[in-house]
């Protein structure tokens with residue numbers, strides 16, 4: 001049995017982390033049985049989620065998880081794609097993971113209104129007397145990561161411009177297709193869905209959401225992927241705002 005170490009559903013999303021969502025969708029696409037463990041963050045070999053444990057083997061990082069599943073279970077998530085299509089899929093995936101991701105982090109962690117509605121809730125289990133200190137410390141760490149990666153050195157307007165380019169490129173490429181690479185979901189959809197759903201999450205009031213909301217195709221894409229992979233959670237993002 002595979003264990004997926006995750007944060008657990010939040011903000012009406014299957015997981016607040018797009019990387020965890022990606023790994024989970026890959027497991028679902030593969031038709032593999034798994035259980036989710038939301039208590040594994042402190043044991044993470046790379047200090048991040050997701051990681052999986054399978055037959056005593058631990059695999060950290062959503063991309064290595066994908067490659068592990070492909071090898072161990074003889075799956076090709078890009079089955080039917082040409083070498084050129086695989087190259088495009090890889091480039092899109094990394095644009096979302098290594099570029100758009102940091103704009104999402106900036107919006108959720110550095111903008112007070114979003115932080116208060118979102119990540120601040122992650123610290124509820126921390127004893128009240130030390131909670132403000134822990135929150136301040138973790139936020140400073142996130143700020144340092146953003147600065148080190150580079151995104152955090154830009155103004156909010158510049159970050160929005162970069163993120164909008166990634167969102168518009170995703171919408172342009174999806175166009176009228178049901179899935180990113182055609183008629184059926186492939187590996188890229190695990191990532192694209194996770195990021196587009198995260199950006200459209202109504203809990204966060206961000207210029208990224210405004211940019212994605214301009215594309216009805218992206219909204220329908222998320223609905224399609226939710227209905228296919230998370231039928232039990234359909235509508236939960238909207239409900240979590242209404243609460």
Ligand SMILES: N[C@@H](CCC(=O)N[C@@H](CS)C(=O)NCC(=O)O)C(=O)O
Pocket residue numbers: 016017018019047048049050060061062063
């Ligand atoms: N490259 C990694 C990225 C994973 C990642 O950044 N996870 C974030 C959540 S979205 C995390 O666990 N952050 C905790 C931390 O940095 O302390 C992957 O593909 O799995």
